[in-house]
Amino acid sequence: MTGTTAHPLVASGVVYTPPVATGRLLAGLDLRVEPGEIVGLTGPSGSGKTTIVRLLSGLIAPDAGSVRLGDTPVGEIRAASGRAVRGRIGVTFQSPRAAMDPRMRLDRAIELSAREAARRGPAGARPVPLDGLAETLGLTSGLLHRRPHEVSDGQLQRAALLRTLAHQPEIVLCDEITAALDRISAAVAMRLLDEIAHRHGRGVLVVSHDHPLVVAVADRVLMVGNGRTVQRPSAPTTLSDPHSGIDSTLGRS
Numbered sequence: 001m002t003g004t005t006a007h008p009l010v011a012s013g014v015v016y017t018p019p020v021a022t023g024r025l026l027a028g029l030d031l032r033v034e035p036g037e038i039v040g041l042t043g044p045s046g047s048g049k050t051t052i053v054r055l056l057s058g059l060i061a062p063d064a065g066s067v068r069l070g071d072t073p074v075g076e077i078r079a080a081s082g083r084a085v086r087g088r089i090g091v092t093f094q095s096p097r098a099a100m101d102p103r104m105r106l107d108r109a110i111e112l113s114a115r116e117a118a119r120r121g122p123a124g125a126r127p128v129p130l131d132g133l134a135e136t137l138g139l140t141s142g143l144l145h146r147r148p149h150e151v152s153d154g155q156l157q158r159a160a161l162l163r164t165l166a167h168q169p170e171i172v173l174c175d176e177i178t179a180a181l182d183r184i185s186a187a188v189a190m191r192l193l194d195e196i197a198h199r200h201g202r203g204v205l206v207v208s209h210d211h212p213l214v215v216a217v218a219d220r221v222l223m224v225g226n227g228r229t230v231q232r233p234s235a236p237t238t239l240s241d242p243h244s245g246i247d248s249t250l251g252r253s
Protein backbone atom coordinates (compact mmCIF):
# COMPACT_ATOMS: atom_id res chain seq x y z
CA MET A 1 0.00 0.00 0.00
CA THR A 2 1.72 3.20 -1.12
CA GLY A 3 0.91 6.88 -0.78
CA THR A 4 -1.65 6.31 1.97
CA THR A 5 -1.80 6.47 5.72
CA ALA A 6 -3.12 3.53 7.67
CA HIS A 7 -3.09 3.21 11.41
CA PRO A 8 -2.43 0.42 13.89
CA LEU A 9 -5.20 -0.63 16.28
CA VAL A 10 -3.66 -0.79 19.74
CA ALA A 11 -5.13 -1.96 23.04
CA SER A 12 -2.95 -1.10 26.04
CA GLY A 13 -3.44 -2.30 29.59
CA VAL A 14 -7.16 -2.88 29.06
CA VAL A 15 -9.06 -3.79 32.20
CA TYR A 16 -12.69 -4.85 31.90
CA THR A 17 -15.35 -6.35 34.15
CA PRO A 18 -18.68 -7.26 32.46
CA PRO A 19 -21.74 -5.61 34.07
CA VAL A 20 -23.11 -8.63 35.94
CA ALA A 21 -19.92 -10.66 36.24
CA THR A 22 -18.42 -11.81 39.50
CA GLY A 23 -14.96 -10.59 38.69
CA ARG A 24 -12.56 -9.06 36.23
CA LEU A 25 -12.55 -10.64 32.80
CA LEU A 26 -9.63 -8.69 31.34
CA ALA A 27 -6.78 -7.63 33.59
CA GLY A 28 -4.31 -5.62 31.56
CA LEU A 29 -4.82 -6.80 27.99
CA ASP A 30 -2.29 -5.69 25.38
CA LEU A 31 -2.93 -6.27 21.69
CA ARG A 32 -1.74 -4.60 18.49
CA VAL A 33 -2.91 -5.04 14.90
CA GLU A 34 -0.70 -3.33 12.32
CA PRO A 35 -1.81 -2.41 8.80
CA GLY A 36 -0.99 -5.25 6.44
CA GLU A 37 -0.87 -8.04 9.01
CA ILE A 38 -3.20 -10.77 10.20
CA VAL A 39 -3.27 -11.34 13.93
CA GLY A 40 -4.96 -14.48 15.19
CA LEU A 41 -6.70 -14.46 18.57
CA THR A 42 -7.62 -17.73 20.15
CA GLY A 43 -8.57 -19.02 23.58
CA PRO A 44 -11.12 -21.24 25.28
CA SER A 45 -14.85 -20.58 25.34
CA GLY A 46 -15.65 -17.81 27.80
CA SER A 47 -12.09 -16.47 27.92
CA GLY A 48 -13.18 -13.09 26.57
CA LYS A 49 -12.58 -13.15 22.79
CA THR A 50 -15.90 -11.58 21.78
CA THR A 51 -15.60 -9.06 24.59
CA ILE A 52 -12.19 -8.07 23.19
CA VAL A 53 -13.72 -7.55 19.73
CA ARG A 54 -16.42 -5.35 21.29
CA LEU A 55 -13.77 -3.32 23.10
CA LEU A 56 -11.60 -3.01 19.97
CA SER A 57 -14.54 -1.69 17.95
CA GLY A 58 -15.65 0.77 20.63
CA LEU A 59 -18.97 -0.98 21.28
CA ILE A 60 -18.03 -1.10 24.96
CA ALA A 61 -15.46 0.96 26.86
CA PRO A 62 -12.65 -0.39 29.04
CA ASP A 63 -12.70 0.30 32.79
CA ALA A 64 -9.03 1.22 32.50
CA GLY A 65 -6.40 1.28 29.77
CA SER A 66 -6.99 2.41 26.20
CA VAL A 67 -7.96 1.26 22.71
CA ARG A 68 -6.74 3.55 19.92
CA LEU A 69 -6.70 3.58 16.15
CA GLY A 70 -3.52 5.53 15.53
CA ASP A 71 -3.71 8.34 18.07
CA THR A 72 -7.51 8.41 18.36
CA PRO A 73 -9.45 6.49 21.02
CA VAL A 74 -11.96 4.21 19.23
CA GLY A 75 -14.66 5.36 21.66
CA GLU A 76 -14.25 8.88 20.25
CA ILE A 77 -14.52 7.62 16.66
CA ARG A 78 -17.72 5.73 17.53
CA ALA A 79 -19.14 8.66 19.48
CA ALA A 80 -18.60 10.92 16.45
CA SER A 81 -20.79 8.63 14.32
CA GLY A 82 -21.61 4.99 13.74
CA ARG A 83 -20.79 5.53 10.08
CA ALA A 84 -17.35 6.89 10.91
CA VAL A 85 -16.43 3.84 12.92
CA ARG A 86 -17.77 1.41 10.28
CA GLY A 87 -15.53 3.09 7.74
CA ARG A 88 -12.46 2.61 9.90
CA ILE A 89 -13.02 -0.55 11.94
CA GLY A 90 -15.16 -3.20 10.25
CA VAL A 91 -16.59 -5.99 12.37
CA THR A 92 -18.16 -9.29 11.36
CA PHE A 93 -19.64 -11.17 14.29
CA GLN A 94 -20.39 -14.86 14.74
CA SER A 95 -24.15 -14.17 14.56
CA PRO A 96 -24.63 -11.61 11.80
CA ARG A 97 -28.45 -11.81 11.85
CA ALA A 98 -28.58 -9.27 14.65
CA ALA A 99 -26.41 -6.87 12.64
CA MET A 100 -28.31 -7.07 9.32
CA ASP A 101 -31.53 -5.19 8.64
CA PRO A 102 -34.07 -8.03 8.24
CA ARG A 103 -36.09 -5.98 5.72
CA MET A 104 -33.22 -5.19 3.40
CA ARG A 105 -32.02 -7.39 0.54
CA LEU A 106 -28.40 -8.43 0.93
CA ASP A 107 -27.25 -6.83 -2.33
CA ARG A 108 -28.89 -3.55 -1.31
CA ALA A 109 -27.14 -3.60 2.10
CA ILE A 110 -23.78 -4.25 0.41
CA GLU A 111 -24.43 -1.56 -2.20
CA LEU A 112 -25.34 1.01 0.48
CA SER A 113 -22.13 0.22 2.35
CA ALA A 114 -20.06 0.63 -0.82
CA ARG A 115 -21.80 3.95 -1.56
CA GLU A 116 -21.13 5.17 1.95
CA ALA A 117 -17.45 4.31 1.51
CA ALA A 118 -17.33 6.06 -1.88
CA ARG A 119 -18.88 9.23 -0.42
CA ARG A 120 -16.40 9.21 2.44
CA GLY A 121 -13.39 8.69 0.16
CA PRO A 122 -10.36 6.54 0.92
CA ALA A 123 -9.76 6.53 4.68
CA GLY A 124 -6.10 5.71 4.99
CA ALA A 125 -6.10 2.92 2.47
CA ARG A 126 -6.74 2.21 -1.20
CA PRO A 127 -10.17 0.76 -1.88
CA VAL A 128 -10.39 -3.01 -1.95
CA PRO A 129 -11.86 -3.89 -5.39
CA LEU A 130 -15.28 -5.47 -4.74
CA ASP A 131 -15.71 -6.85 -8.27
CA GLY A 132 -15.76 -10.62 -8.15
CA LEU A 133 -15.72 -10.84 -4.35
CA ALA A 134 -19.28 -12.17 -4.20
CA GLU A 135 -18.34 -14.85 -6.71
CA THR A 136 -15.18 -15.69 -4.74
CA LEU A 137 -17.33 -16.17 -1.65
CA GLY A 138 -19.78 -18.36 -3.56
CA LEU A 139 -22.60 -15.81 -3.41
CA THR A 140 -24.69 -15.76 -6.59
CA SER A 141 -26.74 -12.72 -7.58
CA GLY A 142 -29.86 -14.81 -6.90
CA LEU A 143 -28.79 -15.39 -3.30
CA LEU A 144 -27.83 -11.77 -2.79
CA HIS A 145 -31.26 -10.73 -4.01
CA ARG A 146 -32.78 -12.26 -0.87
CA ARG A 147 -33.36 -10.92 2.62
CA PRO A 148 -31.48 -12.27 5.67
CA HIS A 149 -34.23 -14.70 6.73
CA GLU A 150 -34.24 -16.21 3.23
CA VAL A 151 -30.63 -17.46 3.34
CA SER A 152 -28.69 -19.93 5.48
CA ASP A 153 -26.43 -18.92 8.37
CA GLY A 154 -23.31 -19.65 6.32
CA GLN A 155 -24.59 -17.68 3.31
CA LEU A 156 -25.49 -14.77 5.57
CA GLN A 157 -22.08 -14.93 7.24
CA ARG A 158 -20.36 -14.61 3.85
CA ALA A 159 -22.66 -11.75 2.82
CA ALA A 160 -21.92 -10.02 6.14
CA LEU A 161 -18.19 -10.30 5.46
CA LEU A 162 -18.72 -8.80 2.02
CA ARG A 163 -20.70 -5.93 3.53
CA THR A 164 -17.95 -5.31 6.08
CA LEU A 165 -15.38 -5.12 3.27
CA ALA A 166 -17.65 -2.85 1.21
CA HIS A 167 -17.24 -0.25 3.96
CA GLN A 168 -13.51 -0.23 3.10
CA PRO A 169 -12.39 -0.18 6.74
CA GLU A 170 -8.75 0.18 7.72
CA ILE A 171 -9.08 -2.66 10.22
CA VAL A 172 -11.20 -5.81 9.82
CA LEU A 173 -12.24 -7.72 12.95
CA CYS A 174 -13.67 -11.20 12.35
CA ASP A 175 -15.21 -12.97 15.34
CA GLU A 176 -15.70 -16.70 14.76
CA ILE A 177 -16.81 -16.07 11.19
CA THR A 178 -16.18 -19.66 10.13
CA ALA A 179 -18.47 -21.20 12.77
CA ALA A 180 -21.33 -21.66 10.27
CA LEU A 181 -19.11 -22.39 7.27
CA ASP A 182 -18.03 -25.70 5.77
CA ARG A 183 -14.28 -26.36 5.53
CA ILE A 184 -13.93 -25.16 1.91
CA SER A 185 -15.97 -21.95 2.47
CA ALA A 186 -13.90 -21.30 5.60
CA ALA A 187 -10.67 -21.68 3.63
CA VAL A 188 -11.96 -19.36 0.90
CA ALA A 189 -12.89 -16.72 3.50
CA MET A 190 -9.45 -17.03 5.10
CA ARG A 191 -7.72 -16.70 1.74
CA LEU A 192 -9.73 -13.54 1.10
CA LEU A 193 -8.61 -12.11 4.46
CA ASP A 194 -5.04 -13.04 3.52
CA GLU A 195 -5.40 -10.86 0.39
CA ILE A 196 -7.13 -8.05 2.28
CA ALA A 197 -4.18 -7.85 4.66
CA HIS A 198 -1.19 -8.66 2.50
CA ARG A 199 -2.25 -7.19 -0.83
CA HIS A 200 -4.51 -4.35 0.29
CA GLY A 201 -2.73 -3.33 3.50
CA ARG A 202 -5.58 -3.79 5.94
CA GLY A 203 -5.01 -4.88 9.52
CA VAL A 204 -7.02 -8.05 10.15
CA LEU A 205 -7.88 -9.77 13.43
CA VAL A 206 -9.12 -13.34 13.10
CA VAL A 207 -10.78 -14.54 16.30
CA SER A 208 -11.53 -18.23 16.55
CA HIS A 209 -11.36 -21.17 18.92
CA ASP A 210 -10.27 -23.20 15.84
CA HIS A 211 -6.55 -23.18 16.60
CA PRO A 212 -5.30 -24.85 13.37
CA LEU A 213 -7.30 -22.39 11.26
CA VAL A 214 -5.92 -19.39 13.15
CA VAL A 215 -2.35 -20.64 12.93
CA ALA A 216 -2.73 -21.32 9.20
CA VAL A 217 -3.87 -17.82 8.33
CA ALA A 218 -2.25 -15.51 10.91
CA ASP A 219 1.13 -13.83 10.85
CA ARG A 220 1.05 -13.78 14.66
CA VAL A 221 -1.14 -15.74 17.05
CA LEU A 222 -2.22 -14.47 20.46
CA MET A 223 -3.96 -16.51 23.08
CA VAL A 224 -6.22 -15.04 25.75
CA GLY A 225 -5.11 -16.31 29.13
CA ASN A 226 -5.61 -14.89 32.61
CA GLY A 227 -7.33 -11.86 31.10
CA ARG A 228 -4.24 -10.92 29.09
CA THR A 229 -2.89 -11.96 25.72
CA VAL A 230 0.12 -14.18 25.35
CA GLN A 231 2.11 -14.25 22.14
CA ARG A 232 2.23 -17.71 20.60
CA PRO A 233 4.69 -18.64 17.85
CA SER A 234 2.92 -19.55 14.60
CA ALA A 235 4.57 -22.94 14.67
CA PRO A 236 5.21 -24.37 11.19
CA THR A 237 4.51 -27.81 12.66
CA THR A 238 0.88 -26.81 13.12
CA LEU A 239 0.76 -25.31 9.61
CA SER A 240 1.59 -28.69 8.14
CA ASP A 241 -0.88 -30.48 10.39
CA PRO A 242 -2.43 -33.05 8.04
CA HIS A 243 -5.75 -32.68 9.87
CA SER A 244 -5.89 -28.95 9.16
CA GLY A 245 -6.44 -29.08 5.40
CA ILE A 246 -6.49 -25.27 5.44
CA ASP A 247 -2.82 -24.64 4.67
CA SER A 248 -2.90 -26.15 1.21
CA THR A 249 -6.15 -24.36 0.34
CA LEU A 250 -4.50 -21.09 1.36
CA GLY A 251 -1.72 -21.83 -1.08
CA ARG A 252 0.86 -22.14 1.67
CA SER A 253 3.30 -24.98 1.93
Ligand SMILES: Nc1ncnc2c1ncn2[C@@H]1O[C@H](COP(=O)(O)OP(=O)(O)OP(=O)(O)O)[C@@H](O)[C@H]1O
Nearest residue numbers: 018019020021025044045046047048049050051052
Ligand atom coordinates in the same frame (compact mmCIF):
# COMPACT_ATOMS: atom_id res chain seq x y z
N1 LIG B 1 -22.72 -8.35 29.08
C1 LIG B 1 -22.22 -9.30 29.88
N2 LIG B 1 -22.64 -9.42 31.14
C2 LIG B 1 -22.14 -10.37 31.95
N3 LIG B 1 -21.19 -11.24 31.59
C3 LIG B 1 -20.73 -11.16 30.35
C4 LIG B 1 -21.20 -10.20 29.43
N4 LIG B 1 -20.54 -10.37 28.27
C5 LIG B 1 -19.70 -11.40 28.46
N5 LIG B 1 -19.80 -11.87 29.71
C6 LIG B 1 -19.04 -12.97 30.29
O1 LIG B 1 -17.69 -12.74 29.98
C7 LIG B 1 -17.03 -13.95 29.66
C8 LIG B 1 -16.40 -13.85 28.28
O2 LIG B 1 -17.40 -13.84 27.29
P1 LIG B 1 -17.00 -13.78 25.75
O3 LIG B 1 -18.27 -13.87 24.96
O4 LIG B 1 -16.14 -12.60 25.52
O5 LIG B 1 -16.12 -15.11 25.61
P2 LIG B 1 -15.57 -15.85 24.30
O6 LIG B 1 -14.13 -16.17 24.56
O7 LIG B 1 -15.87 -15.07 23.08
O8 LIG B 1 -16.42 -17.20 24.33
P3 LIG B 1 -16.95 -18.17 23.14
O9 LIG B 1 -15.72 -18.76 22.49
O10 LIG B 1 -17.76 -19.18 23.89
O11 LIG B 1 -17.79 -17.33 22.20
C9 LIG B 1 -18.06 -15.06 29.80
O12 LIG B 1 -17.92 -15.66 31.07
C10 LIG B 1 -19.37 -14.32 29.69
O13 LIG B 1 -20.37 -14.99 30.41
